[in-house]
Amino acid sequence: MSSVSAYVNEHEHEHDHKPRGLARWLFTTNHKDIGILYMLFGVTFFLVGGLFAELIRAQLIHPANHVLTPELYNQAITLHGLVMVFAALMPVTAGFANYVIPLMIGAPDMALPRLNNWGFWLLPPAAVVLVFPGILQLFGVGNGPIDTGWTIYAPLSVRSGLGVDFAIFAIVLLGASSLMASINIIVTIFNMRAPGVTMMKLPLFAWSWLITAFLLIAVFPALIAGGLMLLTDRHFGTHFFSAAGGGDPVLWEHLFWFFGHPEVYILLLPTAGLLSHILSAFARKPIFGYRAQVYAYWTIGVLSVIVWAHHMFTSGMPIAGQLYFMYSTMAISIPVTVLFICWLGTIWRGALSFETPMLFALGYIGLFGIGGLTGLTLADAVADQQYHNSYYLVAHFHYTLFGGPIMGVMAAAYFYLPKITGHMYSERAGRWHFWLCIIGFNLTFIPQFLAGIAGAERRVVDYPIQFAGFHMASSIGAFILGAAQLLLVYNIVVAWRGRTEPASARVWEGAQGLEFTLPSPPPYHTFAERPAVV
């Protein structure tokens, strides 16, 4: 492998004729540039989505509070959900895929570089379209951004204002972007692997993204189709979701959740793959159960598209439907358990060290563990009537989506930041970031579990005083959690400015994989000649 990096170094200057300034970023077809764009976009909108969360928690800090009007509150909860899922997490994981997968598999670039550029540049207009009704409202047009909750349930969404139309357009743009990225990743992994990188030697991150990409292609069209049906219901007199014209509001729920449930795994799987690499690096030990993890990804992928209606147990479902969706949902816990065992097996009897990426990776196992186990209780169709739309549900999916994907993204961000920028971040700030995240997160969401069990309803702008203590604790936790994210921004800036210690090619003592044979930062063009992997 060392001969590979020597070759790249020698020819670095010849290949490194990137354009300067804005043009470089607008017209780039380079996978590393596009990866960085995706990641910066994701981090930006992670902060925007977080701001919405802080607004929500500020409103809920005590009952009868008036920080937000009910209209603004409903817009804030909706935008928090849509932004975090579509504009923060999905772009960040796509960014890692773009930056890292070609390096991992020894490819010179993504297979379809121009498509890659287009895929990214659809995101900023989509984000603008999503929040644009808020600007229109300032000029007295319409009544603000979408306010239906991120689930956009009909007929509320049929009756709601023009924010819904803009949100549908944004989702179509985001969907197109995701489909392009997915096609690109599949083609790249199938065709661009260096000689010797057989499918069963593929790094787990590449495997997990491969399955994610198939999932996206399978399910995103359902949401786009549903969105367009909603649009025609709103403006062209169709009745897909209206019983008066022979339609059914529950049809929307089916279309939405046929997309929405696999979406959870679309967010989760890439970080599950990264987690194995990170645990293995800081345990200085090979990944445990490589094959088992690959098969678990496939099993999760297949199961994820056949369990969607467990989000709809209260919508009125025949016994057979309830039993089927209950038992099939329980089945998902089995491949997920396999992943947990493999993660524990990877660190077992390693030589562990606890740099920031490792801390976040261990935090992932703990928090996502709670998310997964509480998910099992929600699988019970009857008990779900109690949990559904209560704060228990809110806490559960934040343990899965923050505890899993966001913790995973943080781990990966610290893991690859020195590789991408060529300089170390501040380890001290990183540790502070981790511990504040853990404290803030648990303080936010443990009270929500308890409030939900006691009967607290979610998506309400005001609540009975019985829940005041829970909400107060939760809001304080959320402020800590929000403030902690500034440390991430600080660390990105520190590494980017490059005044800290330069990172070596391997960066971490135990790091494995082709990307760590390249210098940090890797040259603009890498693997112009294929490396041979044995």
Added chain:
Amino acid sequence: MNSETGTETCADRVERFGYLARRLVRPLHRSLLNRRRLTLGSAAAAAAAISLPTLAEARNPFEFPTPVTPVAHDTLYVHDLFLAVMAVVFGIGMCVLLYSVIQHRKSRGYSPAAFSGPKTLGQWMVVVVPVLALAFIDYVVMGIPSYYAVVAMANTREDAALVVKATASQWKWRYEYPDQEIAFTSSLSTPRAQIESGSPTDPHYLYEVDNPLVLPAGKKVRILLVSLDVIHSWWVPAFGVKQDAVPGFLRETWVKIEKPGIYRGQCGELCGTGHAFMPIVVVAKAEPAFERWVAQTQNGEKAVALAEEQPLSRNDLLARGKTAYETNCAPCHQITGLGLPGAIPPLAAGQAFTATPELTDKLAQLGTYRDGKIVLVPVDRQLGIVLHGISGTPMPAFGLQLGDADIAAIVTYVRNSFGNHTGDVVQPAAVKSARVQAN
């Protein structure tokens, strides 16, 4: 068998289920049945400490509300069982993790092993047994009680002693007892002053209604659910029941309340800006008291129906209209009558209003909108709008929800408030004939 109610619980059914379930599940179930109230353990205690202010008034604010229906018993039982099992599973996983984190440190000079998968039979057991254990937990420990709970939950009709129809609309409930010919609307009764105060003192803040749903204790009640506008959900935590009301379809659920008392809940599905202000209050009365309530209400409704036909004075109409307006109309049109820009038109003649052409065209067709401004239509047309709503807009058909006197009072109030000075007095009789005309 639950001796108080004679209802079979999940645990009883599991006892019946068979050898495997009895041998393996019963010990766990026993310990749970004895210690029903202890579930979340130390995490709960830690967080509850933070929530101390609420502890003072509720017995166990971090617990399920005390279950009072068979379904809620099942749910609590299953919840306790799950959480106990989950705590064990999570505890084992975390112990392995922590042991590794403490023992296998590089800083302790621990040198890493090189294995990448199970090799010996023992190692395979360590890996496979947890997976099998989880499958067992899924499909036996949880799967069997869940099966019976689902089947029991779906059985809404057998032995139902009473049928109640709940009609949801933004943002109130209307309850009808078809066999008893009783019907009334139930909406939030927390005063607006409390909501706007910033520091509510009412112990049942947002959990109180003008007319609660009254149900007999100890009898199975079948509840039919419909909605007039968007999806709502009927949820009372102490009953363990949450069922969506889907517009255009009939949904059903059931309750059998074991103890007389007052039970409170909220709408369980986001239904617009008033979602937080749509409580459900159920008063469960023992059998004789319930019968008395039925008789009284029936007589009262007759008296009300008679009174509805009596003409009212202008002042009475205005006072009644103000209250009814604030409950029924103000959530959208606002207390000020100014509506919401771009969505809900104001009610005062001459007010400017801009919205999508779709909405303004509809308003113009009805004659309430011309040249960018609101126009006050004649009484009969306005009655038509209030009674039948405006399809395709949030304006509901109040004829289905309110009596003649209330509608007459609201229309009188609107025509003499917010800068409208028509001087019109609309009597209940006019509403009654407007209803007939439309039919």
